[in-house]
Amino acid sequence: MKANPQAVSQQRYWALGELTLARLREFYREPEAVFWVYGFPILLVVGLGIAFRNQPVEHIAVDIVDSPQAKSVLESLAKQERFEARVVSSEEARMHLRTGRTALVVEAGASETPTYEYQFDPTRPESVLAEAAVDDALQRAAGRKDVAEVKVEEFNEPGGRYIDFLVPGLLGMSLMGGGLWGVGFVTVDMRIRKLLKRFLATPMRKTDFLGGVMLSRLMFLVPEVLVLLVFARLAFGVVIYGSLLAVTFLILLGAVTFAGLGLLVASRAKTLEAVSGLMNLVMLPMWLLSGIFFSSDRFPQAAQPFIKLLPLTALNNALRAVMQEGASLASQLPEIGLLAAWAVVTFVLALKLFRWV
């Protein structure tokens, strides 16, 4: 080396920018991670969207127990295409009913005036439907006249379908998963690789490190959210009724909250197994209870106070209110307050507990 030491410059580099960039690069250079974050939610939307697409009840399977009157029942039902009626023995009919291959069993009485006996399982929606429809058809055939005149208009507007319910839930779920994995898992991985320790040995500001983790997380979010919403719009016509600004605000708030939770989960864990276990422990109750695939109102009243305290419940409810009902942010203040409280508490706790080595 020359006597003259190498040129030293005071050129300022932007540590927060470099840290954010490093995280972004690490992510986009990992094809598997990109798939799980961006591809997986789309697959879910496609799969669930197809499975639960709204369709008119096309066929009502009805069994008619064999008897001299069976033929006239069959003729009455044959007037409507939606009935799939067949005449079977009474044993066969019971068996079909038990195994769900028929929705309703009709047995005609042998008296002068038509009498019918319906057998069905009242807890099965399609059986209840079949009973109403078959009864209506048979009563009309027996001469009943409608007293009031009704007009039917078919309604299938976006907003009220299952897919419209599902998309905000999936958005919330993906914000939760992304936050916990993207922040928690990555942080523990850096601790295991002693990279956190190496950073600690430099004059790096800790706020820059945490800022980099947050900023990169928020940047991953943009394509993640756009892909999901645009796909849902193009493939299923899911529209957002509320303001885009309100939706954006909720998404950012949710991302920050779950990043805080991710940081808290990662604050002490020293192995990937430990952090995976912790993350599942945190996420599992919310997957089940927070209304991703079905409304959380279905759980018993006693559990509601607990369910309502979960951050994902608040996020999903607020997202649904804004996206489906066009509600204003002001109307979602309790949910927003709860999410903000989660964010503050988890960040403060995480910073207190955080171990660099």
Place this chain on the structure above:
Amino acid sequence: MTLAIRCQNLVKRYDGRPPVEAVRGLNLEIERGECFGLLGPNGAGKTTTIEILEGLLTPTSGEVEVLGLRWGKADNEIRQRIGISLQETRLSEKLTVLETLRLFRSFYREGPDPRECLAKVSLEEKADARVGKLSGGQKQRLAVACALVGNPELLFLDEPTTGLDPSSRRQLWEIIREVRSAGRTILLTTHYMDEAERLCDRVAIVDHGQVIALGTPRELIASLGGEHVIEFTLACTPTEPIDAALAALPSVSEVRQEDDHWSLSVAEPHIVLPLLMEMLRERQCELTSLTTRHASLEDVFVKLAGRHLDDEPVPA
């Protein structure tokens, strides 16, 4: 001018059952501009010591001054002025060499351009290669570059060449020598005596958490009483012990025996050798092997600790 590093009565105790004392009353004074080596077997407390000096561990007791500053009072100032290569850091494999170095450069207020820094460790050609594609030696050179990118006055290198092949080791030695000749202070730990002998101006031999010898490699070797070692093995067992006779030979300062293997510390082998031959002839003992070599730091360690550097540590 203040010392680069001064530590007194350094103690580090890890709680547990039983508690482990990794460092027990260690004293060091390292001058500015010297390359100082902590030499000792695995488990001697070298890494614990260096991590305390780096501010990554808090000592149980004792005083530490780095560049005249104290940890806990001027942490950021010290970190701006030191560079560190840890024993085991896995840098992000998906980043390129240059991106990694830019990232580290961004933490410091001043320093060389990352590309120039790469040239110093001969990695310019790998600037755009992913870290994951580098060889072990290249990764270690990148780690040293990351330590140099803040233009440090004091460089800590923990086991810089462990696990590297011979040519990578020599390449790294060359880099360390250049860093030293640029006027920086270097503290390195190693369990390779040849590394300490070639690189270090002064060496502290550490065992069981204490400095058991301190000096230039030359001084330490000279303290053996002779700079040469004669080693031989015999085909037969002597009828009477020969230790006393060997020790009585002129210019022999120490006799050690392990099984049928003798080793003598000798100042002037040309005087000892003919006398040794004669003595063995008289006793009708045949030699199976005979070598003479320069004494090394390993011999110093063996003399002081009673075992070899690569032996399993003996519980104290």
